[in-house]
Amino acid sequence: MLTAGAVQAQTGSTDVELRQAIARDYDANLGALFDDFHRNPELSGMEVRTAGIMAAQLTALGYDVTTGVGGTGVVAVLRNGAGPTVMIRADMDGLPLAEQSGLANASTVRQTDSDGAEKPVMHACGHDVHITALIGTARQMMARRQDWSGTLVLIAQPAEERIFGARAMVQDGLYTRFPKPDIALAFHVSADLATGLIDLPLGITSSSSDSVDIAVHGVGTHGAYPHLGVDPIVVASAIVMNLQTLPSRSINPLEGAIVTVGSFHGGIKHNIISDRVDLQLTVRADNPETRLALLDGIDRVVRGTALALGVSEDRLPTVLRSPTETTPPTINDAATAARVRTAIGAAMGAERLVDNPRTGMGAEDFAWFVTPDTGVKGVYFSVGGTPAADVATAPGHHSPLFRIDPQPSVVTGVEAMVVAAQALMPKG
Ligand SMILES: [Zn+2]
Ligand SMILES: [Zn+2]
Structure with missing residues (x-):
């Protein structure tokens, strides 16, 4: 007191x-x-x-x-x-x-x-x-x-x-x-x-803070026949890992920068390759330039990773920056x-x-x-x-x-x- x-x-x-x-x-x-x-x-x-x-x-x-x-x-x-x-x-x-x-x-x-x-x-x-x-x-x-x-x-x-x-x-x-x-x-x-x-x-x-939602679209199939589909869990996992290179490899190390994937949802059961994973991200920066570099970088990494792992051009992940959960x-x-x-x-x-x-x-x-x-x-x-x-x-x-x-x-x-x-x- x-x-x-x-x-x-x-x-x-x-x-x-x-x-x-x-x-x-x-x-x-x-x-x-x-x-x-x-x-x-x-x-x-x-x-x-x-x-x-x-x-x-x-x-x-x-x-x-x-x-x-x-x-x-x-x-x-x-x-x-x-x-x-x-x-x-x-x-x-x-x-x-x-x-x-x-x-x-x-x-x-x-x-x-x-x-x-x-x-x-x-x-x-x-x-x-x-x-x-x-x-x-x-x-x-x-x-x-x-x-x-x-x-x-x-x-x-x-x-x-x-x-x-x-x-x-x-x-x-x-x-x-x-x-x-x-x-x-x-x-x-x-x-x-x-x-x-x-x-x-x-x-x-x-x-700054920006919420970003990513939907990764795969092609569902049997877990024992993965070559017949596109596994969105593998694609999303690679996206999560590759996103970590944005703060660590593309931003001046003396500038604050974070890309956190706070939510990763997908799948049905052990032996089914599902057709969708949803990711929820928070993106943090201390100045407008870093913020823009991270947001643009997310678009690039998501697209490039998906293409590299066999997602077709017409099913590329959708990346949505929240119009409301955003602040400088x-x-x-x-x-x-x-x-x-x-x-x-x-x-x-x-x-x-x-x-x-x-x-x-x-x-x-x-x-x-x-x-x-x-x-x-x-x-x-x-x-x-x-x-x-x-x-x-x-x-x-x-x-x-x-x-x-x-x-x-x-x-x-x-x-x-x-x-x-x-x-x-x-x-x-
Ligand atoms: Zn609070
Ligand atoms: Zn508070």
Whole structure:
């Protein structure tokens, strides 16, 4: 627990009043709100209950609220005089996992997904922390509106886990129907980071992601007479192996690049050569050139491998890049990120800021809010979610065992956001 007093002693804060106010809000409101969100997760694009709570809370706080933006998205606006427009985003969705955290408030929810299948649902990425913190931020920014000047836009975004919610909100007029932000902020709680700490890079924070579906068409036959058919399992296996040469042999080794085949489905039984295998890929890159090289390379490798193994020209595999599960890399605006870091360091203590190296190629559709063509400057950061003593052994995000420590995660997230927003919208 980060009690108001403990944190004050721990950091030598210059803004004790803010931290105490957030801690009190957690005890009075935010703790129960988090508990409710955690018990009642919803799948991507189906965050109806969650969005309803977000809209009701933000309306009650005095914000001008619009629902149904890009699906279940919620937009709340507070106009507070002249100055820049700052947007703060929280994502709302859970994941199709059966929670095994052992927590008292573990989810037992099941929901029928957009594919018609009933699935267990769990907040296994910590988005419940984000939406709880957005309400806490909304309350503090309203209470302190004499201390800043500008327009604040708070958004609750659907479907981050399937990386289509951010773009859906932009396409539904987020930047035309509402005040267009100069700067967009978001944070993600991190199981890999000790509670109380903040990691705010000056450059890239997450990779691009593209989902690709490949259908390999073979010619079915008896397993004992393979020469009479074309075995799609052998062809697909070769495709999987050859795809690994794209990152390793065709991309500059100093650039991040991943082609992961996460799903491989085919076949009926032991002695039947089937006529189809379906592959599902995720493709990750840190810059647009690498991304394009990987996507084009997949087309080339799939076609070439299939031809080499006897698939006829008219039955070549189909390669489909998802039109919705696609996001560019998320790259912080260096100057704005530096401003926010300075403000957080001054208000919360410089020792709370850490520079953890990236350890993988996670993606985040926050990128859609801050692509270069939008002109919106982005700052995205991580907030610690695991007690320091447990960081080394904490279950990761998207694990059914995932368990974040909500109180210090929410309190730190709210404080960092309020400090950042006030620094970016100074009075006068
Ligand atoms: Zn996630
Ligand atoms: Zn997440």
